[in-house]
Amino acid sequence: MKKITILLFILMSTSTFGQDFFVYKISKPYCIFNFMETATNGNGTSSYFKKYIEDKTQNNPNFKNLCEEYKKINLSYSYNRSEFPDERRPNRSTYDLISINAVNSKNLIEFKESTIGILPIVEYQKLFKILSDAEKIYDEIIWNDYEKKLINQKNNLIKFKKLNVEIFNRFNKFYNSTWTNEIPFQIALYPIPGKKGSTTATPHGNSLCIGVLTDETDYTGRNGVILHEMCHVLYDEQSKEFQKQLVSYFAENKSEYSKFASAYFDEALATALGNGWAYNNINGKIDEKEWYSDTYIEGFARGIYPLVENYLNESKQIDKVFIDKSIEIFGLKFPNANADYSILLNKLYLYYDNEDENEITIPLRKYFRLSNVNSSSPILHPYSIEFLNEGMGNQLVIINENQKNTLDKLKEIYPELSKINFENKPLNLSFFDKKGNAVIILIVNNKLEFENLIEQMNKEKYFDKTKITQN
Numbered sequence: 001m002k003k004i005t006i007l008l009f010i011l012m013s014t015s016t017f018g019q020d021f022f023v024y025k026i027s028k029p030y031c032i033f034n035f036m037e038t039a040t041n042g043n044g045t046s047s048y049f050k051k052y053i054e055d056k057t058q059n060n061p062n063f064k065n066l067c068e069e070y071k072k073i074n075l076s077y078s079y080n081r082s083e084f085p086d087e088r089r090p091n092r093s094t095y096d097l098i099s100i101n102a103v104n105s106k107n108l109i110e111f112k113e114s115t116i117g118i119l120p121i122v123e124y125q126k127l128f129k130i131l132s133d134a135e136k137i138y139d140e141i142i143w144n145d146y147e148k149k150l151i152n153q154k155n156n157l158i159k160f161k162k163l164n165v166e167i168f169n170r171f172n173k174f175y176n177s178t179w180t181n182e183i184p185f186q187i188a189l190y191p192i193p194g195k196k197g198s199t200t201a202t203p204h205g206n207s208l209c210i211g212v213l214t215d216e217t218d219y220t221g222r223n224g225v226i227l228h229e230m231c232h233v234l235y236d237e238q239s240k241e242f243q244k245q246l247v248s249y250f251a252e253n254k255s256e257y258s259k260f261a262s263a264y265f266d267e268a269l270a271t272a273l274g275n276g277w278a279y280n281n282i283n284g285k286i287d288e289k290e291w292y293s294d295t296y297i298e299g300f301a302r303g304i305y306p307l308v309e310n311y312l313n314e315s316k317q318i319d320k321v322f323i324d325k326s327i328e329i330f331g332l333k334f335p336n337a338n339a340d341y342s343i344l345l346n347k348l349y350l351y352y353d354n355e356d357e358n359e360i361t362i363p364l365r366k367y368f369r370l371s372n373v374n375s376s377s378p379i380l381h382p383y384s385i386e387f388l389n390e391g392m393g394n395q396l397v398i399i400n401e402n403q404k405n406t407l408d409k410l411k412e413i414y415p416e417l418s419k420i421n422f423e424n425k426p427l428n429l430s431f432f433d434k435k436g437n438a439v440i441i442l443i444v445n446n447k448l449e450f451e452n453l454i455e456q457m458n459k460e461k462y463f464d465k466t467k468i469t470q471n
Contacts, residue, residue, distance in 0.1 A: 021168070022161045024154050024187045028143070029111040030102040030209060031190040032131055035138050039063075040071045043365065046211055048197030056141040063137050070130050073123050084240050085247045087262065087393075089372060094118050099204040103188040108132055142191060149214040150191040153222075157187070157212075160223045160282070167227060167278050174273075174308075176242050176317040177234040185233075187226055198293065203229040203236075220282050221275075221289070228274030235266050249323040256338055256436075257331035259393070263347035264300050265326065267292070267371065271301035272308045294369060296334060296343060303329040339462045344394045344438045347372040349387065351379045352398040353406075360398055363451045367458035379406055388413050394438040400450065403443050414439060416468060428453050428470040430463040 038045040039053045057063040076095040084090040097118055105111035112128045119127065172179055188209045192199055195215035202209050208229040212222060238246070250262040275291040292298045304326050311322060330337070337343045345368045352360050357375055364370055376384040379397060388395065388410070399406045404422045411417045416431050416439075427443040440463075444450040456471060457463075463470050 021181060021184050022164050022187060023184050024158050024161070024189065025103070026147075026150055026154060026190075027103050027105060027188050029105040029108055029131075030099070030188050031143070032108070032135050032138050033099070033102045033111075034190050034209065034211075035142070036067070036070050036131065036134055040067050041362065041365075044200050044202045046192055046198050046200045048194075048199070049192045049211065052193055052197075053141070057137065060137065063134075066130050066134055066137075069126065073119075073127050073130075075119070075127075077119075085244050086374070087247045087250075088243045089236065091374070096204040099202075099209065100207050103186055103204070103207040103209065108135065142193065146191040146193055146214045150189060150212065153191075153212045153214065153216070153219075154189055156219045157189070157223060157226070159219070160226075163282060164223070164227065167281065168230065170312055170315075171227070171231060171273055172234055173315060174312060174317055175231070175234040175238060177237050178239050179234055179237050185230055199225075201225050201229050203232045206233070208233075220279055221287060223282070224275045224279045224287070226274070227278045228270045231270035231273050232266065235269070246318065246323065249320045250327070253324055253327050255327050255331055257334070258327050260334070260337050260343055261300070261327040261330035263343070263372070264296055264330070267294075267297045268300035268304060269308070271297055272305045276301060276305050277308060277312060296337070296346075299333050300326075300330055303333050336462060338438070339465055341440075341457045341461060341463065342368055344440065345370060345396065348374075348394040348396050349391060350375045350396050350398070351377065351384050351388070353378045353401050354398075359447070360450075363447070363454055366451075367454050380409055385409075385413070392435060392437060395433075395440065397439070397441045398450065399441065399443045400445065403445075407441075407443065410441065417441075420468065426450075426453055426471065428457065428463075429468050430470050431468045432465070 034045070035053070036042075038049050039057075041050065075098055076093045078091045078093050081090045081092065098115055101114040101118075102111050105114060108128065108131055111131075115128075116124065118124070168185075183206050186207045188207055189212050190209065191214050192211045193214050195213055197213060199211040199213060201211055208226055210222070210226055210229065216222065247262075250258050250265075255261075271292045275287065279287045290298060291301055307322065307325055307329070311318070316322075334340075334343075345364065348370070350357075350360065350373050352375070354360060354377070357377070361370065361373065374393075376387060378384065379399065380402075388397075397410070403424075407417070407420065407422050411420075414431075414433055416433065417429065420427075420429060422443060424445070426445070426449040427441070429439075429441040429443070431439055433439050442450065442453050444453065453471065460470075
């Protein structure tokens with residue numbers, strides 16, 4: 001009876017949504033774009049795929065030069081949707097627009113024509129010259145050998161299209177999202193050679209960009225990844241009023257774990273829904289393999305799974321009870337989370353004096369997952385000082401010039417630093433301020449000292465709450 005009911009629901013859904021609400025495609029321009037992003041260690045790329053590229057191009061100095069030039073191009077100019085709460089990713093980036101254009105293009109010429117006006121013209125021309133040169137290498141080491149296998153993967157994933165419409169309906173109601181059936185989801189697949197290895201996927205508007213192992217056969221699992229990315233879009237596209245309401249539920253909860261649960265909520269929820277519930281709904285059993293390669297997201301997702309299942313079965317949307325229960329579950333599963341650097345750096349406010357933010361974030365991402373970073377530079381700018389004084393959230397301050405002067409100024413904001421003196425050596429100062437924010441201040445003289453401190457933080461995992469100087 002349950003199967004008949006679901007089938008009738010699917011038929012009604014597809015008659016409303018049409019046959020193309022989920023559009024599966026292979027865009028070679030996006031494949032090449034992702035290839036260069038992966039080769040240059042871009043955010044949200046596969047480490048396994050990067051190693052494959054390195055192995056195949058290790059004797060190609062031309063490709064190494066292309067990568068060096070590519071890394072110099074800024075693809076991420078941000079803009080702010082100020083009406084949305086700061087806690088809910090109000091910033092957007094031109095990187096998303098470029099990715100969407102790549103997905104919608106049949107070739108590099110079309111991609112180039114659709115992207116004009118997003119980047120400064122010099123950078124724009126440089127980008128497409130590099131992509132054009134990279135296409136020849138991409139063809140040689142990936143496309144020529146794996147295009148047919150990618151098409152086979154697409155054909156197997158398309159089989160879930162109708163069922164995914166029914167799942168979308170349930171998830172959309174649960175999220176109370178503003179997404180409508182007038183806007184289809186484009187599933188843009190790109191090949192990662194092999195049968196086993198790490199893969200990544202990223203959402204950009206209605207374009208869900210999914211890395212697919214060319215020889216894998218767990219199509220239900222890969223479909224779960226697609227629905228996982230869809231969940232991020234539904235969460236992002238909740239109305240500003242509902243976003244503010246959810247933010248207030250986290251803020252009103254008095255648990256010391258509330259802000260940590262909030263930081264992981266989007267990812268854990270997408271994992272519980274896409275990798276958990278959807279897989280179970282299709283296969284009739286829970287996926288026993290790892291859902292997400294992060295201890296906190298995996299644990300949090302599995303912890304809230306029964307709650308998610310209950311809400312879906314009762315056709316309920318996220319509410320205060322759901323938020324409060326999720327916070328409680330997080331605290332029970334991770335009692336030491338409030339001193340874990342990997343948690344504290346997952347969502348943070350970053351202050352620095354370098355002109356190039358990548359000099360800070362690339363070394364950080366080598367050891368830690370940064371899912372949400374709001375930045376301010378220089379450290380002593382009035383805007384930075386104002387937010388250090390009044391802001392809520394985890395604070396990371398990187399001092400690599402004017403160390404004594406900057407530290408003395410920070411002492412005016414943080415009395416906890418009153419006995420700390422700059423001694424011309426690396427310092428890791430970690431503590432909680434009077435507002436309950438975690439504050440991490442790294443004082444260094446050069447890049448090597450900076451990376452050594454980060455490596456040490458990763459190795460030690462937790463900071464000692466009984467002292468300020470951690471090294």
